[in-house]
Each structure stands twice: as structure tokens, then as C-alpha cells.
Amino acid sequence: MAGQNCGVTTALLGVLLLGAVRLPRGAEASEIALPHGSGITVFIKPGTPPLPVKPCYIISSKRYKTSLTIKPGEKEVFSFSCHNPENHFVVEIQKNIDCMSGPCPFGEVQLQPSTSALPTLNRTFIWDVKAHKSIGLELQFAIPRLRQIGPGESCPDGVTHSISGRIDATAVKIGTFCSNGTVSRIKMQEGVKMALHLPWFHNRNVSGFSIANRSSIKRLCIIESVFEGEGSATLMSANYPDGFPEDELMTWQFVIPAHLRASVSFLHFNVSNCEKKEERVEYYIPGSTTNPEVFRLEDKQPGNMAGNFNLSLQGCDQDAQNPGILRLQFQVLVQHPQNESNKIYLVDLSNEQAMSLTIEPRPIKLSRKFVPGCFVCLESRTCSTNLTLTSGSKHKISFLCDNLTRLWMNAEKTISCTDHRYCHRRSHSLQVPGDILQLPVQLHDFSWKLLVPKDRLSLALVPTQKLQQHTQEKACNTSFSYLVASAVPGQDFYFGFFCPGGSIEQIQVKQNISVTLRTFAPSFRQEATRQGLTVSFIPFFKEEGVFTVTPDTKNKVYLRSPNWDRGLPSLTSVSWNISVPSNQVACLTFLKERTGVVCQTGRAFMIIQEQRSKVEEIFSLEDEVLPKPSFHHHSFWVNISNCSPSLHVVGLGFLTAWWPQHGQPSYTLTDPLPLRQKVQEVTRPLKGPSTGKSRRVKKKKGNWLLLIPDCHHHRGRGRWRLTAVCPRTHHLLCEKEEKEEKQRPTCRHLQWQHQHPDADAAKKVSERTKGQ
Numbered sequence: 023m024a025g026q027n028c029g030v031t032t033a034l035l036g037v038l039l040l041g042a043v044r045l046p047r048g049a050e051a052s053e054i055a056l057p058h059g060s061g062i063t064v065f066i067k068p069g070t071p072p073l074p075v076k077p078c079y080i081i082s083s084k085r086y087k088t089s090l091t092i093k094p095g096e097k098e099v100f101s102f103s104c105h106n107p108e109n110h111f112v113v114e115i116q117k118n119i120d121c122m123s124g125p126c127p128f129g130e131v132q133l134q135p136s137t138s139a140l141p142t143l144n145r146t147f148i149w150d151v152k153a154h155k156s157i158g159l160e161l162q163f164a165i166p167r168l169r170q171i172g173p174g175e176s177c178p179d180g181v182t183h184s185i186s187g188r189i190d191a192t193a194v195k196i197g198t199f200c201s202n203g204t205v206s207r208i209k210m211q212e213g214v215k216m217a218l219h220l221p222w223f224h225n226r227n228v229s230g231f232s233i234a235n236r237s238s239i240k241r242l243c244i245i246e247s248v249f250e251g252e253g254s255a256t257l258m259s260a261n262y263p264d265g266f267p268e269d270e271l272m273t274w275q276f277v278i279p280a281h282l283r284a285s286v287s288f289l290h291f292n293v294s295n296c297e298k299k300e301e302r303v304e305y306y307i308p309g310s311t312t313n314p315e316v317f318r319l320e321d322k323q324p325g326n327m328a329g330n331f332n333l334s335l336q337g338c339d340q341d342a343q344n345p346g347i348l349r350l351q352f353q354v355l356v357q358h359p360q361n362e363s364n365k366i367y368l369v370d371l372s373n374e375q376a377m378s379l380t381i382e383p384r385p386i387k388l389s390r391k392f393v394p395g396c397f398v399c400l401e402s403r404t405c406s407t408n409l410t411l412t413s414g415s416k417h418k419i420s421f422l423c424d425n426l427t428r429l430w431m432n433a434e435k436t437i438s439c440t441d442h443r444y445c446h447r448r449s450h451s452l453q454v455p456g457d458i459l460q461l462p463v464q465l466h467d468f469s470w471k472l473l474v475p476k477d478r479l480s481l482a483l484v485p486t487q488k489l490q491q492h493t494q495e496k497a498c499n500t501s502f503s504y505l506v507a508s509a510v511p512g513q514d515f516y517f518g519f520f521c522p523g524g525s526i527e528q529i530q531v532k533q534n535i536s537v538t539l540r541t542f543a544p545s546f547r548q549e550a551t552r553q554g555l556t557v558s559f560i561p562f563f564k565e566e567g568v569f570t571v572t573p574d575t576k577n578k579v580y581l582r583s584p585n586w587d588r589g590l591p592s593l594t595s596v597s598w599n600i601s602v603p604s605n606q607v608a609c610l611t612f613l614k615e616r617t618g619v620v621c622q623t624g625r626a627f628m629i630i631q632e633q634r635s636k637v638e639e640i641f642s643l644e645d646e647v648l649p650k651p652s653f654h655h656h657s658f659w660v661n662i663s664n665c666s667p668s669l670h671v672v673g674l675g676f677l678t679a680w681w682p683q684h685g686q687p688s689y690t691l692t693d694p695l696p697l698r699q700k701v702q703e704v705t706r707p708l709k710g711p712s713t714g715k716s717r718r719v720k721k722k723k724g725n726w727l728l729l730i731p732d733c734h735h736h737r738g739r740g741r742w743r744l745t746a747v748c749p750r751t752h753h754l755l756c757e758k759e760e761k762e763e764k765q766r767p768t769c770r771h772l773q774w775q776h777q778h779p780d781a782d783a784a785k786k787v788s789e790r791t792k793g794q
Contacts, residue, residue: 052141055097062134064092065114066100069144078104080111102141108222113143121153121213131229137220138227145220151233152213158236161185161208161216167248169203170257172351177201180221187243187260188213194260194267196243201230204255206277207246209239241271241334248277249284249356254395256289258351259335265294265347266337273334276354278327283359285325285397285405285422286333286352293319294346296338301348306332319350325397325405326359326422355395357424366418369457374413377435381419381463382408384430396423421462430466433458437557438473445479445559452483452537452555459550469538471509472557476533479559483529483537486554488572490524493580493675495613501543502553509534515591517567517584522552525579528570532563564595565661571600571678573608579678583662586675592666593624599633600678601657610660612648613675619643621665631659 056062066080067089079086082100092098104110117134119127133147153159168183176182177200185196187210199205208214220226247255257274259266266272278284293301304314308329317323337348371377381398398409399420411417413435423429433454439445452470459465472481483506492498498521507516510533517535520526539553566584573579584596602608610630619626626643634656641649643662660676 051099051101053097053099054092054135054139056092056094058095060094060134061118061120062094063116064135065116066090066092066111066141066143067114069110069112075109076104078102078107078110107141108143111141111143112146113140114146114148115140116148116150119149119151121151121157121159126151126153126157126159126233126235128233128235130232133227133229136227137225142222144222147218147220147229149216150213151215153211155212156238158209158211158239159214160234160236161210161214162232162234163206163208164230166202168199168201168205169255170197170199170205172256172258173263179224180219181224181226182219184217184219186215187211188215189242189267189270192267194242195262195264196245196260197258197262204247204249204253205245206248207244209236209244209246210242211236211239241273242267244273244275246275246277247354249279249282251279252282252357254353254355256351256353259349262349262351264349265345266335266349268294268337268340268345269299270337271334273332275330275332277330278356280329281358282328282356283325283422284327284331284354284356285395286323286354287395287397287407288319288323288350288352290349290351291319292347292349294338294348295341295344297341298339299336301338302336303350304332304334304336322400322404322406322409323352325399326420328359355397357395357422359422366420367461369411369417369419369461371411371413371455371457372416374435374455376437377413377433379411379431379433379458380408381411381429381431381461384428384466386428396425396428397421398429426462427464429463431458431461431463432466433468434471435469436471436473438471439475439479439559442475442478442559445474447558447560449556449558452539452557453553454539454550459547464544465539465541465546467538467540469536470557471534471536473509473534474559478562480533480562481531481535482558482560483531484527484556484558485520485522486556487522487552488524489520489522489526489529491526491581492519492521493582495675495677496578496580500552501546501549502539502541504555505536505538505540506531507536507538509536513591514588515566515585515594518582518586525571525573525577526569527572530560530563530568530570532566565597566590566594567596569596569598571598573601573603573678575603575606580675581677582675589619590662590664592664595661595663597659597661599657599659600654602654608654608658609651609679610654610658611651611677611679613677615647617643617648619665624665626665627663629659629661629663631661633657633659 054064056064079088079102080090080100081087081103082090082098086103090098090100102111115135131149137145151159171177171182179201181201183199185199185208187194187196189212193215196208196210216231218229242260245257247257249255260270260272261267276284301319303317303319303323305317305324306313307315307324307327308331314334315324333352335350340346369379371379383396395407397405397407399405399422400409401418405422409419411419421429437450439448454465454468458468474481489504490496490498492503498519500521500523503519503521505516505519506529508514517529517531520529537555537557569581571579571581579600581598583590584594585591590596600608600610617626621644628641628643628648630639630641630649630652631637632654639649644665
């Protein structure tokens with residue numbers, strides 16, 4: 023394994039006596055002289071990409087050049103034709119070290135020529151060391167060590183280290199690194215190529231690493247990462263983001279202080295198509311009796327590990343026709359053990375079906391400062407930033423997290439019926455299991471997906487406590503609410519948010535829905551007893567939804583149509599069954615004047631029906647003003663139906679308030695609402711709204727229209743109710759609410775005042791009713 027290495031044999035790398043000098047300050051010329059046998063070659067060449075500015079040239083031997091090469095044994099004096107050569111040229115210093123034909127120089131690596139002797143250009147020092155396959159080479163990096171960066175990233179100070187190895191004649195990129203990290207050593211065999219890039223303004227004059235001899239490591243490379251305190255390191259497989267070499271082995275060694283704990287998370291990975299063997303990761307974990315512990319890349323990785331450990335990536339023999347790609351990017355997080363890491367929670371989902379629970383991080387803003395990670399551990403060993411538990415089993419979990427408010431839980435459960443004969447009238451309780459509520463992490467969402475056979479069954483939701491619909495006028499102030507939405511594929515339709523403490527005692531829905539309990543505060547645990555719904559499978563009906571409202575007469579009830587902000591889908595119908603307690607009067611008020619709906623085909627309309635008298639009022643939602651407040655002595659229905667297709671939304675909001683009958687407000691026929699806007703066509707016999715007796719209205723031509731049953735009064739004796747009007751004859755049907763001896767119900771006492779819009783019609787009515 024990676025830890026099996028022979029002793030270190032170190033020999034100092036002799037300093038080459040180079041003749042590279044910089045002419046006195048103020049002189050424009052530079053001089054570089056390289057001794058014979060130094061193995062160093064200097065290249066001065068245009069930077070890439072060249073900047074679109076005035077051309078600049080290298081002046082050497084009175085000749086203008088665009089590049090210059092200085093080989094061992096050569097001397098060159100040169101200058102530049104511009105004052106800012108750093109914007110035009112770069113200098114590259116290559117040193118070849120051959121450890122195959124003779125002894126290999128070891129020890130601290132020097133910058134040769136020194137940076138002070140080179141022109142002020144962006145500089146790249148390259149050391150290319152060739153060695154036999156049986157010889158291991160180790161690059162040792164001084165503090166502050168190195169930090170690996172991924173594709174597209176750059177180092178803050180512009181100083182980068184690029185390290186490569188080789189397999190036979192093929193170069194393999196180990197990685198690109200910045201300063202201020204945890205990587206202390208990189209071990210390779212069969213040679214190494216190290217490139218140090220320094221920007222022209224950087225005054226660094228040391229390489230920062232040394233080369234040591236090692237025995238064969240029998241793998242591509244070993245990277246050692248040393249943690250001295252809390253922190254994290256992101257590391258990548260060789261050639262990342264390209265593919266890891268076929269059937270190779272790469273190891274990372276982690277040195278962790280004994281008082282800290284380490285966890286591994288795979289950030290991104292791909293697996294190739296294997297012909298032989300299997301791609302895997304292996305861990306040598308302190309205290310494990312099963313070393314090496316083998317994991318697939320898809321598995322949750324170990325966490326909460328104390329002490330040093332190794333991680334190895336093993337490739338496979340790939341399919342020649344379709345090899346695929348193996349690559350891995352992962353993070354190691356080291357932090358102090360948390361109090362919760364020693365506490366085990368049992369989550370018993372053995373009696374649940376079709377359910378899953380996911381514990382995951384909340385979305386947070388990224389920060390450059392080190393933030394201890396939050397991990398969920400299964401059986402205290404397999405830890406990850408998120409964990410999904412499934413039904414049918416018992417799970418033991420613990421938490422490695424300094425602040426558990428950074429995590430939350432999301433659960434989903436499916437309740438389905440496939441045979442309508444078996445499911446009919448059966449019910450299920452929608453409650454969060456107690457084993458979930460006992461966890462020290464806030465529940466975010468618990469969703470129940472309720473599925474029924476199409477056109478066979480519908481669903482009824484009955485809450486433990488009656489529900490209030492969340493509206494702008496009256497918002498929910500509880501720690502949780504229910505979102506009821508369609509679960510039919512391709513249908514974007516929701517019924518609304520609901521919370522305990524209202525007047526809705528039942529919601530019936532036509533077909534598949536999802537019910538999501540969403541929490542908003544940690545106090546949900548104290549209010550958990552208020553949560554609870556029962557879903558029943560009921561006979562199929564055609565309306566999208568029916569709300570049963572049984573109000574508390576002390577409060578107003580605000581209600582909204584489904585899909586409030588987007589409007590009802592085409593050909594959708596929704597109803598509200600509103601109960602009116604005895605000795606009470608309900609006032610129905612719409613919250614806006616018009617719906618603004620425009621139909622291409624069909625009609626969008628609303629029906630208000632008294633349940634006792636069966637009297638219906640039908641209103642067009644396309645071009646008419648919605649009715650003014652109306653009063654109802656008995657329970658009634660409100661139904662809205664959309665057309666197909668609508669060019670505008672149908673969003674309807676209304677409230678119902680309550681008064682004792684003796685305190686009912688009174689209105690007269692001076693109400694400014696035009697009579698023509700109060701009537702809609704009906705074809706069925708009418709019932710008197712005050713007596714409940716059937717009263718057929720004689721008609722000549724056309725249909726009778728029913729007036730909204732507001733409580734109309736006049737200023738004379740007695741109280742009268744205007745019931746219906748014929749649009750052609752303006753004949754009114756009136757009814758006296760209080761019977762008086764020897765007096766028939768007439769309309770002759772009605773008074774029209776304030777130039778009512780239908781004053782002319784009223785005069786005609788008065789004339790025709792005289793003598794009746």
C-alpha cells in the first residue's frame with residue numbers, strides 16, 4: 023500500500039554555476055550565459071494570445087527577432103524595442119534531469135537562472151525528471167504547502183504549480199496547484215515534470231520544493247495532504263476533467279490530528295465501461311477490522327473518521343469500443359467532533375410503504391471563509407451531506423454538524439388505489455410519523471401523493487381541525503400549512519395553501535393530488551398535534567374541487583378560487599358549499615369588481631344557489647360587473663366554471679361575514695346597481711326565498727330572470743322582497759316578508775329614488791302594478 027516506503031536517501035542538488043547576469047540597473051540590455059552540461063535551455067517567445075498593441079521585438083546582435091533560444095554553452099545579450107516587454111513576451115526555463123543514465127541529484131531545487139537575472143517577463147520554470155520504473159520520486163513542498171484547483175480556476179497571487187507524470191511515453195497530468203493548501207508531498211515513479219509559473223511582478227527567488235528518492239510505489243502517484251486544524255481540501259483524479267488512465271491506481275494519504283474528525287464527499291464523478299475488474303475506491307481507516315473498506319463511487323462515503331486514513335481510486339480494463347470515462351472530484355472536510363455525533367437516532371420506517379425521507383443541507387450563500395460541514399451518518403460510519411432513508415427498514419443515524427439548523431428534512435409518501443372496488447370508502451391518515459418528528463432537524467416538506475383510478479374514484483380531505491385558506495386579506499400565521507395541488511402529469515393546477523384554524527371542513531377533489539405539509543418555524547414540534555388530515559376514496563364526480571365551509575360566525579371567511587394567480591384551466595368547474603347557521607345571515611362579498619376573463623369559445627359563468635329554495639342566480643364572468651354584497655338566510659352554493667380557451671385568467675376571491683338576523687343591514691331599491699346587471703336567465707320554477715314555498719311565475723314570451731336575492735326594503739309599511747323580473751314586460755314579482763291581514767303581495771309600495779339607472783322601467787312597473 024501507499025504507506026509502505028523505504029527510507030529516504032537525500033543528496034543535495036549541486037548548484038550550477040551559471041553565467042547569467044543582469045546588466046546594471048538603468049541599462050536596457052540583458053545578458054544570459056548558460057554553462058556547458060547545465061541541462062538548461064531558455065526560451066523567450068511571444069505571449070499567448072498576443073495583445074493587439076504596437077509590435078515589440080527582441081534586439082539581439084543588432085537584429086530584430088520575435089523569439090530567442092539560449093542553449094547550454096551559449097551566451098546572449100539582448101534588449102527589447104519597447105518599454106513594456108512583459109505585455110508581449112514570456113520567458114520559459116527548461117531543465118532536463120536524467121536519473122536513468124547516472125545518479126539522480128536530490129535535495130532542494132534552485133531557481134536557475136535566478137529571477138533577478140532574468141528580464142521582467144512572466145516566467146515559467148520547468149523541471150523534467152526522467153527515472154526508471156522501479157525508482158520512486160517524491161516532491162516535498164515547504165509550508166504553506168499546495169492547494170489543488172480545478173479547470174477554469176486561478177491562483178490569487180498568480181503563482182501556479184503544474185505537476186505531471188508519465189506512463190511509458192504518455193504524459194499524465196496530476197494537477198494544478200496554488201499556495202496555501204494541505205498538499206505536502208507527491209510521490210510518483212517513472213519520472214515527473216514540474217512547472218512553476220511566476221508573474222513578471224513577483225519577486226519570488228526560491229522554488230519551494232525539493233526532490234527525494236523513494237522505492238517503487240507500484241501505482242501512478244500518491245498525494246499526501248496534511249491538516250493541522252479544521253479545514254477542507256478539494257482534490258481530483260489524474261487528468262481531471264479528462265479520463266483517469268485505464269487500470270491505474272492513485273492514492274491520497276490524509277494526516278489528521280487525533281482530536282479532529284474527517285469526512286469524505288464526492289462532488290462529481292463519472293464511471294467508465296469496464297470489461298474486466300471493477301472501478302472502486304478503497305479506504306484504510308483507523309480501527310476498522312475490514313481494511314481495506316471497498317466502496318463504489320455511487321455509494322455514500324465514510325465520515326466522522328478519527329486519525330489518519332488513505333483513500334485509493336482503482337480503475338479497470340475498459341471496453342475498447344466504448345470505454346467511457348472515469349473521473350473523480352471529492353472533498354475532505356476536517357472539523358471538531360460535534361455533540362450530536364455521539365448520539366444515535368433510530369428511525370423506524372419498517373411499517374411504512376412507498377415512502378422516502380431525505381436529510382440535506384438548506385440552500386445557503388457561499389462564503390470564502392471556512393465553514394464546518396454538516397454530515398448525516400448512517401450507522402456512524404457512512405457519512406454524507408445528504409442521506410435518503412427508504413420505507414420498510416429501521417435506520418440508525420447520527421449527525422456530524424456544528425449547527426443542525428443548516429439541515430432540513432423532506433419526505434414523500436405515495437398512497438395509491440389500483441382497484442376502485444377495494445378502495446371505495448377506505449380512508450388513510452396523513453400524519454408525519456413520530457420517528458421523524460423526534461429528529462433534531464427541522465422538517466421542511468412532507469408530501470403525500472394521492473393517486474386514484476381515472477374516472478372511477480375521487481378524493482375527500484377532512485382535517486383534524488377546520489382549515490383556513492391563506493389569502494392576502496387574511497394570511498396564515500401558524501408554523502405550518504398544507505399545499506394542495508394536482509398530481510396529474512402535465513397539469514399545473516393548485517388549490518391553495520391551507521392552515522388550521524378556519525372554516526373549511528372538507529375539500530373534495532376530482533383526481534390525483536399531492537398534499538404537502540410545509541413548516542415555517544421550529545415551533546412546529548409544539549404545534550404538531552394540530553396537524554392531521556384524513557383522505558378517503560369517494561365516488562367519482564366531474565368538478566375539479568368542492569369546498570365545504572362551515573363557518574365560525576365570529577369571523578369573516580376569505581376564500582379564493584384555485585390557481586389564483588394563473589387562473590382556472592379551461593373547462594374547469596369549482597364549487598363552495600357554504601353553510602349558514604340558524605338565526606344567522608351570511609353576507610357574500612366579492613373582492614374585485616370584474617374578473618377580466620375573455621373567452622374564444624363557450625362561456626365563463628358563476629352560479630349562486632340557495633340550497634333550501636333551489637333558487638339559482640347565474641352571472642357571466644366575461645363582461646359583467648360581479649354582484650354587490652348579497653345576504654343569505656340559508657346555506658348556499660357558489661360555483662364558477664371557465665370557458666375554453668380563455669384569453670385571461672379567472673381568479674375569484676370572496677368573503678362571507680355573519681350577522682344575527684335581527685342585526686341584518688337593510689338595503690332599498692335605491693341601491694345604485696342597475697337592474698339589468700342584477701338578472702340572469704333561468705328556466706326553472708322559482709321558490710319564494712322567504713317562505714320556501716314553490717311559486718311559479720306566469721310568463722308570456724321569453725324566460726323569467728331571477729334577481730339577486732338581496733334583502734330589499736322600502737320606506738313604507740312592511741318589508742318586501744323583489745324576486746323576479748321579465749326583461750320584456752318589466753313585470754316584477756314581489757313578496758311581502760311579513761304577512762298582513764287582507765293584503766296581497768304587491769310591488770306598488772316600491773320607491774325609486776336618486777335617478778336610478780332603471781328609473782324609466784320602474785315607472786312603467788309602477789303603472790302596470792296599480793290595481794293588482
